[in-house]
Amino acid sequence: xxxxxxxxxxxxxxxxxxxxxxxxxxxxxxxxxxxxxxxxxxxxxxxxxxxxxxxxxxxxxxxxxxxxxxxxxxxxxxxxxxxxxxxxxxxxxxxxxxxxxxxxxxxxxxxxxxxxxxxxxxxxxxxxxxxxxxxxxxxxxxxxxxxxxxxxxxxxxxxxxxxxxxxxxxxxxxxxxxxxxxxxxxxxxxxxxxxxxxxxxxxxxxxxxxxxxxxxxxxxxxxxxxxxxxxxxxxxxxxxxxxxxxxxxxxxxxxxxxxxxxxxxxxxxxxxxxxxxxxxxxxxxxxxxxxxxxxxxxxxxxxxxxxxxxxxxxxxxxxxxxxxxxxxxxxxxxxxxxxxxxxxxxxxxxxxxxxxxxxxxxxxxxxxxxxxxxxxxxxxxxxxxxxxxxxxxxxxxx
Amino acid sequence: xxxxxxxxxxxxxxxxxxxxxxxxxxxxxxxxxxxxxxxxxxxxxxxxxxxxxxxxxxxxxxxxxxxxxxxxxxxxxxxxxxxxxxxxxxxxxxxxxxxxxxxxxxxxxxxxxx
Numbered sequence: 001x002x003x004x005x006x007x008x009x010x011x012x013x014x015x016x017x018x019x020x021x022x023x024x025x026x027x028x029x030x031x032x033x034x035x036x037x038x039x040x041x042x043x044x045x046x047x048x049x050x051x052x053x054x055x056x057x058x059x060x061x062x063x064x065x066x067x068x069x070x071x072x073x074x075x076x077x078x079x080x081x082x083x084x085x086x087x088x089x090x091x092x093x094x095x096x097x098x099x100x101x102x103x104x105x106x107x108x109x110x111x112x113x114x115x116x117x118x119x120x121x122x123x124x125x126x127x128x129x130x131x132x133x134x135x136x137x138x139x140x141x142x143x144x145x146x147x148x149x150x151x152x153x154x155x156x157x158x159x160x161x162x163x164x165x166x167x168x169x170x171x172x173x174x175x176x177x178x179x180x181x182x183x184x185x186x187x188x189x190x191x192x193x194x195x196x197x198x199x200x201x202x203x204x205x206x207x208x209x210x211x212x213x214x215x216x217x218x219x220x221x222x223x224x225x226x227x228x229x230x231x232x233x234x235x236x237x238x239x240x241x242x243x244x245x246x247x248x249x250x251x252x253x254x255x256x257x258x259x260x261x262x263x264x265x266x267x268x269x270x271x272x273x274x275x276x277x278x279x280x281x282x283x284x285x286x287x288x289x290x291x292x293x294x295x296x297x298x299x300x301x302x303x304x305x306x307x308x309x310x311x312x313x314x315x316x317x318x319x320x321x322x323x324x325x326x327x328x329x330x331x332x333x334x335x336x337x338x339x340x341x342x343x344x345x346x347x348x349x350x351x352x353x354x355x356x357x358x359x360x361x362x363x364x365x366x367x368x369x370x371x372x373x374x375x376x377x378x379x380x381x382x383x384x385x386x387x388x389x390x391x392x393x394x395x396x397x398x
Numbered sequence: 399x400x401x402x403x404x405x406x407x408x409x410x411x412x413x414x415x416x417x418x419x420x421x422x423x424x425x426x427x428x429x430x431x432x433x434x435x436x437x438x439x440x441x442x443x444x445x446x447x448x449x450x451x452x453x454x455x456x457x458x459x460x461x462x463x464x465x466x467x468x469x470x471x472x473x474x475x476x477x478x479x480x481x482x483x484x485x486x487x488x489x490x491x492x493x494x495x496x497x498x499x500x501x502x503x504x505x506x507x508x509x510x511x512x
Contacts, residue, residue, distance in 0.1 A: 210454035262458035
C-alpha cells in the first residue's frame with residue numbers, strides 16, 4: 001500500500017475550506033489525507049507537527065497571508081519538502097501575487113474558481129514530485145549505507161595496517177626510533193619496520209609502493225607481513241654477521257617482478273651495526289635518507305638504485321658509511337619532498353635539509369612531528385597527495 | 399591526452415599533454431602509447447618538455463611502455479626537467495632509458511641507430 005500523503009488546506013473562510021476539501025475528496029485520490037487549517041498561523045503550526053507534504057493555501061488570510069505563509073514554511077527546518085500550491089484570485093488589482101509567491105518559494109498556483117480538473121492536475125503533479133523525491137531519498141539512503149560500510153571497512157584496514165608498524169616511539173639496543181605515518185587517504189602504500197637482529201645490530205626498512213590508496217596498501221601490507229625479523233636476518237646477514245642488505249632487495253625484486261602490472265615499490269633498507277660502528281644499506285629508488293653527525297653535518301645516503309619489482313635481473317648494491325654513535329638517521333618518503341604549497345612548489349630536498357639542521361639536536365621523539373608540522377605549514381590548505389612516512393633513529397642519551 | 403607526430407624517418411614523437419603525469423592520468427598515458435606501439439610504431443621519443451612532474455605511478459607507466467617495446471624497438475626520452483631528472487637518477491632510470499636534452503637530439507640519435 002502506498003504511504004499516505006498529508007495535505008494541509010489553509011483557508012480562513014470555513015465554507016470555502018469545506019468546499020475545497022470536498023472537491024479534493026471527490027477527485028478520489030485515496031492516498032491523500034486532508035488536514036484543515038483555519039488560517040496561515042494554524043497552517044504553519046500544523047506543518048511543524050504533521051508530516052504534511054502538500055500545502056494548498058489561500059492568499060487572503062488573517063495573521064499570515066498565503067505568500068507570508070509560503071515564506072515562513074521555507075524557513076522551517078523540515079526534513080522533507082513541502083509542495084505549496086497558492087490559490088489566487090482575490091488579491092487587489094495590479095499586484096503581481098504570482099511573482100511575489102514564486103520568490104517566496106511557491107511551487108504552483110490554482111485559480112479561485114475551483115475548477116476540478118485543474119485541481120486534479122496540480123495534485124497529480126505534486127504527488128509525482130513527492131514520490132520522485134522519496135525515490136531519490138531512498139537511493140540516497142542505500143548509497144549512504146553502502147558508503148558507511150566501505151568507510152568502516154577502510155578504517156578497520158587502516159587499523160590493521162597501523163598494527164603492523166612499530167610503535168611510534170620505540171627503543172631498540174639503546175637507539176630511540178620515532179616515526180610518523182600519515183596516509184594520504186585512509187590506508188597507505190608506505191610501510192616500514194625495524195627490529196633487533198641480535199645484540200649489536202638493528203635491521204630496518206622503509207617501503208613506498210607506487211601510487212597510493214587501497215591498491216598500493218594491499219601490496220604494502222603484504223610486504224609488511226613478508227619481511228619478518230627472521231626473514232630479514234636470513235636474507236641480509238652473512239655467515240660472519242656482515243650485513244648485505246642488497247641480498248634482501250634482490251630477493252624481493254625476484255619475488256615481485258611480473259609483467260602483469262606496473263606496480264612496484266621503492267625501498268631503503270639497512271643495518272645499524274653498533275659493533276662495526278657502521279650503517280650498512282641498500283637503496284632501491286627510495287629517497288636518500290639523511291645521516292646527521294653530532295656536529296649537525298647533514299649527508300644524504302646513497303646515490304640511487306632501481307625500484308623493486310620494476311625490472312627483473314637488475315642488480316642492487318650494498319653501501320656503508322661510518323656512523324658516529326651520537327648521530328641521527330632520518331628517512332622521509334617522497335611524499336615529504338613532493339609536498340607542494342598552494343603555488344605548486346614542492347618542499348624539496350633543500351628545505352628538508354635546512355629543517356634537519358635546525359632540529360637534529362632534539363630527542364628522536366620530537367623529530368618526526370616537527371617535520372610533519374613543517375610540511376603541513378608549507379602545504380597550507382593543500383591536501384597531502386602522497387603517503388608520508390618519517391622515521392628518525394638516534395641513540396638515546398644516558 | 400597524448401599528442402603524437404611522426405617524422406619522415408618513421409620515428410614517433412609523443413608529448414604526454416599533461417603538466418603532471420600522476421596516478422590520475424598515467425594509466426591513460428600508458429594505454430595510449432601502447433596503442434601506438436600496437437599500431438606499428440617501434441621507434442618512440444617521449445618529450446617531457448611540458449611535463450614538469452612525474453610521480454611514482456607516472457614512472458611505473460613509463461617503465462611499462464619500455465617493457466612493452468622490449469627489444470623490438472627503441473624508446474628514448476627527452477626534455478627532462480631537473481625534478482624529473484632527479485627522480486630518474488635516484489631510481490636509476492638513466493641506466494635503462496636513452497635520455498636526450500631535446501627532441502632534435504633524440505631524433506638525430508635514433509635516426510643514426512636505425
